[in-house]
Every structure is written in C-alpha cells, then in structure tokens.
Amino acid sequence: MKPEKALIFELSRPGRIAYSLPECDVPEVDPSAVIPVGHLRSEPAALPEVYEVDVIRHYTELSRRNFGVDNGFYPLGSCTMKYNPKINEDVAKFPGFAKIHPYQPEESIQGALEMLYTLQNDLAALTGMDQVTLQPAAGAHGEWTGLMLIRAYHESRGEGRTKVIVPDSSHGTNPASATVAGFETVTLPSDARGMVDLEALRQAVGPDTAALMLTNPNTLGLFEERIEDIARIVHDAGGLLYYDGANSNAIMGIARPGDMGFDVVHLNLHKTMSTPHGGGGPGAGPVGVKSKLAPFLPKPVVGLHPDGTFYWDEDRPQSIGRVKSFYGNFGILVRAYAYIRTYGPEGLRRVSEIAVLNANYMMHRLAPYFDVPYPGVCKHEFVLSGKNLKSAYGVRTLDVAKRLLDFGYHPPTVYFPLNVEECIMIEPTETESKETLDAFIDAMIQIAGEAASDPQLVLNAPYTTAVKRLDEATAARKPVLNCSC
Amino acid sequence: MSEVRDGLFYSEEHEWASAAGGQVVRIGITDHAQCQLGDIVFVELPQPGSSVNAGESVGSIESVKTVSEMYAPVSGKVVRVNESLLDQPEIVNGDPYGAGWIMEVEVEGDVDTALGKLLTADRYRELIE
Numbered sequence: 001m002k003p004e005k006a007l008i009f010e011l012s013r014p015g016r017i018a019y020s021l022p023e024c025d026v027p028e029v030d031p032s033a034v035i036p037v038g039h040l041r042s043e044p045a046a047l048p049e050v051y052e053v054d055v056i057r058h059y060t061e062l063s064r065r066n067f068g069v070d071n072g073f074y075p076l077g078s079c080t081m082k083y084n085p086k087i088n089e090d091v092a093k094f095p096g097f098a099k100i101h102p103y104q105p106e107e108s109i110q111g112a113l114e115m116l117y118t119l120q121n122d123l124a125a126l127t128g129m130d131q132v133t134l135q136p137a138a139g140a141h142g143e144w145t146g147l148m149l150i151r152a153y154h155e156s157r158g159e160g161r162t163k164v165i166v167p168d169s170s171h172g173t174n175p176a177s178a179t180v181a182g183f184e185t186v187t188l189p190s191d192a193r194g195m196v197d198l199e200a201l202r203q204a205v206g207p208d209t210a211a212l213m214l215t216n217p218n219t220l221g222l223f224e225e226r227i228e229d230i231a232r233i234v235h236d237a238g239g240l241l242y243y244d245g246a247n248s249n250a251i252m253g254i255a256r257p258g259d260m261g262f263d264v265v266h267l268n269l270h271k272t273m274s275t276p277h278g279g280g281g282p283g284a285g286p287v288g289v290k291s292k293l294a295p296f297l298p299k300p301v302v303g304l305h306p307d308g309t310f311y312w313d314e315d316r317p318q319s320i321g322r323v324k325s326f327y328g329n330f331g332i333l334v335r336a337y338a339y340i341r342t343y344g345p346e347g348l349r350r351v352s353e354i355a356v357l358n359a360n361y362m363m364h365r366l367a368p369y370f371d372v373p374y375p376g377v378c379k380h381e382f383v384l385s386g387k388n389l390k391s392a393y394g395v396r397t398l399d400v401a402k403r404l405l406d407f408g409y410h411p412p413t414v415y416f417p418l419n420v421e422e423c424i425m426i427e428p429t430e431t432e433s434k435e436t437l438d439a440f441i442d443a444m445i446q447i448a449g450e451a452a453s454d455p456q457l458v459l460n461a462p463y464t465t466a467v468k469r470l471d472e473a474t475a476a477r478k479p480v481l482n483c484s485c
Numbered sequence: 486m487s488e489v490r491d492g493l494f495y496s497e498e499h500e501w502a503s504a505a506g507g508q509v510v511r512i513g514i515t516d517h518a519q520c521q522l523g524d525i526v527f528v529e530l531p532q533p534g535s536s537v538n539a540g541e542s543v544g545s546i547e548s549v550k551t552v553s554e555m556y557a558p559v560s561g562k563v564v565r566v567n568e569s570l571l572d573q574p575e576i577v578n579g580d581p582y583g584a585g586w587i588m589e590v591e592v593e594g595d596v597d598t599a600l601g602k603l604l605t606a607d608r609y610r611e612l613i614e
Contacts, residue, residue, distance in 0.1 A: 396523075472524070
C-alpha cells in the first residue's frame with residue numbers, strides 16, 4: 001500500500017475544478033441583500049481546488065485504510081461486530097421507507113407505521129417486556145432513557161430513590177448513564193467466580209435504591225445463574241432491575257430478561273440485530289418496559305386502532321417526553337426489522353446458539369496458550385489474561401493486539417473488563433466460519449510463541465499498517481489539536 | 486516485580502501514605518498501581534483546602550488504558566497537592582514513592598493512629614502477590 005500523507009488541502013492548485021454545474025436557471029441573488037453583514041464572508045472559504053480524479057484517488061486511498069466487518073474478522077468483545085446482511089440495505093431502500101417524510105399524514109405512511117408497530121412487538125416478545133419505545137439512538141441513550149423511566153416511576157409513587165447499583169464488571173456507560181440521569185452510583189464487587197456477590201448486594205440495597213443495572217450474560221461472558229435471587233433482593237428493597245442488552249446475542253430465543261425479573265431493557269440493534277456498527281453510528285437502542293412503567297415511555301409510540309389502522313400515540317400524559325427528534329433512527333429500525341423477519345424466531349435462537357458455540361470453541365483452543373481466568377463454559381464471549389506473557393517476556397496485551405494487526409485482524413477488546421489483569425476480550429459472533437475462527441486462533445498461538453522466542457518482534461508491531469506503532473502516551477499528554485497546514 | 490517500600494503504609498486501593506511532619510500525611514499511588522495503569526497521561530488533583538474522608542474518592546488518574554479513581558487512605562484536609570503532575574504526569578510512573586507523590590493531607594488527631602489503620606508493607610506485599 002502506498003502511504004498517502006498529503007491532505008486534500010495540500011493537493012490544492014488554484015483554478016482546478018472537480019465539478020461542472022448547469023447554467024443557473026433562477027434569478028441570481030446578491031448574498032449581501034439577504035444575509036446580515038456580520039454573517040457574510042469577507043474572503044472566500046479556503047476550499048481545496050483539485051481535479052475529480054484527485055478527489056477520487058485521495059478518498060479511495062483513505063477508505064482503504066478503514067477496517068470493517070466487510071473486509072475482515074472483528075472479534076471486538078462486548079461489541080458484537082457481526083456481519084450485516086446486505087438484504088437489510090435492500091429493504092431500507094424501498095421507496096415506502098426511504099422516500100417518506102416524518103411530517104407526512106398518518107394515512108399516507110401506514111406501511112412504515114405497521115413496520116414500527118411490528119418491530120415494537122417483536123422486540124417486546126424477544127425480551128419479555130410489555131411495551132417498547134424505538135426512539136433512543138444508541139445503547140447509552142437507551143440506558144439514560146430507561147433510567148429516566150425508572151426515576152419517573154419512583155417519583156409517581158412519591159419515592160425519591162437516589163442510588164443506582166452497578167457491578168464492577170459493568171459497561172462503563174452504566175455508571176455514566178446513571179450519573180447523567182441524576183443518580184448516585186454504587187459499585188458492587190464481583191465474587192471469585194465473576195458473578196454478582198449476593199451478600200454484597202444485600203448490604204448495598206436499601207430504601208434509597210432506585211435500580212440495579214446488570215448485563216446477563218455479564219461482561220466476562222458468564223451467565224448470572226442466580227439472577228432470580230438477585231431480582232428478589234432488589235425488588236424486596238423496592239428497587240427495579242435494568243437490563244443492559246449489550247450481550248443479548250447470547251440469549252435470543254433461549255432466555256428473556258423479562259422472565260429473569262428485569263423491569264426495563266434496552267437492546268443495541270447495531271449489535272444484536274446486525275445494523276451497521278462502528279464509525280459513529282447511527283445506532284438504535286430501543287427500550288422495553290414492564291407494564292407498570294409503560295405510562296412513562298417517551299411519546300409518541302405507534303398504536304393500532306380497532307379498525308386496523310396505525311397511528312402515532314401522543315396521548316400519554318405521564319410520558320417523560322420525547323428523547324429523539326422524530327421517531328428515532330428510522331432507517332436503522334428498518335434494517336433491524338428486515339433482520340428479525342429474515343430469521344424468524346427459530347433463526348434468532350440459532351444465531352445465539354452458534355454465537356455461543358463459536359466463543360466456546362475459540363476459548364478452548366486458546367486455553368493452552370493464554371491464561372483463562374474464568375474457565376468452564378462461556379456464553380457469546382470470553383476473556384483471556386495476558387498476564388503470563390507480561391511477567392515472563394515483558395509482552396503486554398497491548399503488544400499482542402498490535403501484532404494482530406499484521407495478520408489482518410481487528411484486535412479484540414483489551415484492558416476491559418477492569419477486573420481482569422491484562423485482559424483480552426474476544427467475541428467471535430455467529431457469522432464467522434470455522435476456517436476464519438481457526439485462522440485467528442492460529443495467529444494468536446503464533447503471537448504467543450513469538451512473545452517467547454522473539455519478544456521484540458511483538459513489542460515493535462505492527463509492521464504492515466499505514467502507520468506504525470503510535471506513541472499513545474505522548475498523544476494523550478500533549479495532543480496536537482489543530483492542523484498547521 | 487513491583488517495589489513495595491518498607492516503612493510506608495498502604496491501602497487496599499493501592500495508595501501509600503507516610504508521616505510528613507506534624508499532622509501531615511503524604512499520599513501517592515504504589516509502584517504496583519502505576520505498573521498496572523501503564524503510561525499515566527493525566528492526574529486529577531483535589532482542591533487544596535477541601536476535606537477528604539478515608540475510603541472516598543479524591544480524584545482520578547488517567548492512563549492510556551483506563552481512568553481510575555484515587556481513594557483517600559486517611560481523613561482530613563488537603564493542604565498541598567503536587568502541581569508538577571499537571572504538566573508531567575509521567576513522574577508518577579517514574580518515581581511513585583518520591584517525586585511522584587500526589588497530595589498531603591492534614592489529619593485530625595493522632596497521625597500514628599490514622600496510619601495504623603492501614604496495611605504494613607508486608608501485608609501489602611501479600612495483597613498484591
């Protein structure tokens with residue numbers, strides 16, 4: 001690959017043009033006649049002047065530096081980077097979905113409303129919840145929405161509960177969302193098996209407990225076997241249970257948060273339901289609730305009249321209000337709907353079964369070469385520890401991750417969860433063939449061997465990427481935040 | 486293997502503390518802690534004059550890997566913070582028990598009593614083994 005270092009601005013030469021516009025067929029208006037002087041430019045914007053071919057080559061070159069599920073294996077633990085079937089894109093382009101406007105009258109968009117209504121119900125059925133809002137635009141947005149619902153519920157009962165309990169293995173977004181929603185977070189230690197410590201939970205709950213936020217299976221890829229006891233302890237104290245759906249890819253069609261005792265659930269459609277993920281979205285984080293929380297859902301939700309027509313249900317006096325402009329990331333909801341309908345209930349169950357099988361296969365093949373802090377059977381993801389490589393050869397998990405780049409893989413999540421030393425967190429998802437899994441495993445085994453035989457090789461990796469090892473510490477300590485060109 | 490310095494007192498959250506004259510206790514993070522964190526890129530210091538309670542968060546340390554809270558090993562009033570860490574947080578990596586100290590806290594009551602509630606060097610060695 002030829003490294004392209006010049007910025008598009010540096011390619012600029014006066015007078016070069018990459019476009020041709022038709023003759024102007026409307027009267028020209030002098031900008032100073034319609035725009036206040038203070039807002040008018042005094043000199044032209046410094047836009048790059050280049051030929052079309054330069055534009056195409058420049059951005060094509062940059063795009064090739066991207067890594068995505070369409071060009072390689074992406075086992076980023078906790079993120080469910082599964083392949084996104086292209087039929088989702090086809091369906092999202094249907095004119096009835098792609099060419100409509102949010103202000104169109106209800107009667108002219110009945111198909112789109114039916115799709116949303118059906119998706120609400122499908123997600124409710126999948127999670128064991130009673131009603132769903134599709135508005136939240138991301139996982140953390142769903143968490144915040146769910147916590148606002150919990151707050152509204154407690155307040156409607158005259159209770160000012162202020163604390164949200166999160167396990168120490170939880171996603172960092174959980175305590176962050178709780179704080180943004182105005183709660184105080186209480187961190188709960190895990191027990192030796194990586195599960196919620198029931199005794200610590202009993203000590204932590206009280207009349208000020210608003211909710212417990214939990215991921216199940218948890219961030220270590222382990223199923224909280226005593227989830228019913230956990231639910232009982234929290235409910236007996238008057239608190240609610242929040243389910244972070246980040247790990248739903250392990251349980252679809254097998255177990256439902258609603259049956260485990262959860263009251264509020266969010267799903268990450270960009271993880272579990274194969275909508276595009278990474279690169280800043282857009283995502284979708286629908287939230288499902290048990291009926292006692294339904295009156296507080298953001299409005300509108302899509303309703304069904306007795307005559308079979310669909311409508312925006314705005315008549316929700318206890319609603320926490322709107323949490324997203326219009327109706328969420330509609331195009332993403334279409335893709336998730338296409339995915340769910342393509343697979344059907346049996347197919348979604350099979351998705352989770354294969355995701356779990358793939359993770360267990362990888363864990364057991366890698367176990368002889370890396371430390372496995374929680375051996376046994378995992379769900380859809382598992383954690384390894386690189387602490388033996390670090391103490392024996394000075395090769396850290398970060399170095400292993402960098403070396404994986406030379407093999408053409410996106411590295412797994414590293415240094416998370418925080419309660420595992422030199423953590424490597426691998427989630428293969430269900431969409432990978434055995435050959436892909438084996439090739440990645442072989443690369444990991446080779447790197448473990450290199451760490452012993454030639455540690456410098458690993459410490460200086462990567463070698464094949466457009467930029468080599470970055471100085472992350474200096475980048476964070478002395479960031480250069482502007483372009484000096 | 487990380488250094489655990491004899492004569493200092495330690496918390497389970499990997500801070501060290503030592504008497505610094507009068508009622509003052511000097512506080513930092515241990516060699517083990519800086520080693521686990523990796524390259525430290527930012528230290529959030531408490532306000533001098535603020536009150537801290539033993540076991541409660543008094544600031545945070547950001548490394549290339551993670552952001553970690555610092556917990557006060559003793560209760561009292563912050564009388565001095567190591568402002569050189571604002572520009573050169575890497576001092577904590579290089580000299581955690583010396584130039585990389587983080588804050589000084591004036592305790593109420595007896596200094597030895599406050600420090601006596603913490604772990605000895607031997608106990609801390611057992612903890613991190």
